[in-house]
Amino acid sequence: MTLPTADELQRRASDLLATWRVLDTSIVVAWNGRLSTTAGRAFVRKGRVELNPRLLARAPEQVLTVLTHETAHVATFRLFGANVPAHGRHWRALMRHVGHEPAVTHRIPVRGLRRSRRSFHYLRFCEACGDRVIHTARRFGRCHGCSARDSFLFLRAPATAQGLAALQRLTPAEVRAAFG
Ligand SMILES: [Zn+2]
Ligand SMILES: [Zn+2]
Known part of the structure; x- marks a missing residue:
């Protein structure tokens, strides 16, 4: 992304x-x-x-x-x-x-984007430096490791102890593999 x-x-x-x-x-x-x-x-x-x-x-x-x-x-x-x-x-x-059609609605597919009532933990993995942080939301901004802003991969798991443990166990190779 x-x-x-x-x-x-x-x-x-x-x-x-x-x-x-x-x-x-x-x-x-x-x-x-x-x-x-x-x-x-x-x-x-x-x-x-x-x-x-x-x-x-x-x-x-x-x-x-x-x-x-x-x-x-x-x-x-x-x-x-x-x-x-x-x-x-x-x-x-x-x-x-400025050369734009004045369209009012976008046509980007929204499947899967609606907020679920379940809560999740998110592993934010920086592809540039391998820095990893787990938050309760997708947090953008600068990487703490290398200051890059746009090298993040996010993986989420249910906000349970098992979900958290699963995210912590993931290796960098597994994170990358999840994104093909
Ligand atoms: Zn508008
Ligand atoms: Zn980084």
Whole structure:
């Protein structure tokens, strides 16, 4: 899985705002591993965009489309205020201006992405340096071992003592084999 870093996306979003002649080009872009089947969301007042790494890992070519979609919501708010429709003509014009079809829903398959009520432990394995951490959620960010951001493999097991032991026992070869 090679997704751009949040920093790269943030610069891109800021450039988009400048292209749309928004005076305030400050924006925060973050990956949010807790998003379920939504590709991204925008908090227009805060100037914050969140993208779904589990969903977009299935369609990395869609990342910029989703980023543009959500950033256009922030731009619409800054340019036209809160009283224009979310996906109305203002927003659609901004999307077209930068060469994107103003589509409202994504077509990335969401099978298996809905959050289960069971809880899990996640082994995060860094392919770059072999660092391993077990968490109760998929945590992105920098590897503690080598600072890479995008070399993680995640394996999960039920949040039980047996599940935890199974994750701890896995060898690097077994982790890699699980990903073919
Ligand atoms: Zn939208
Ligand atoms: Zn590492």
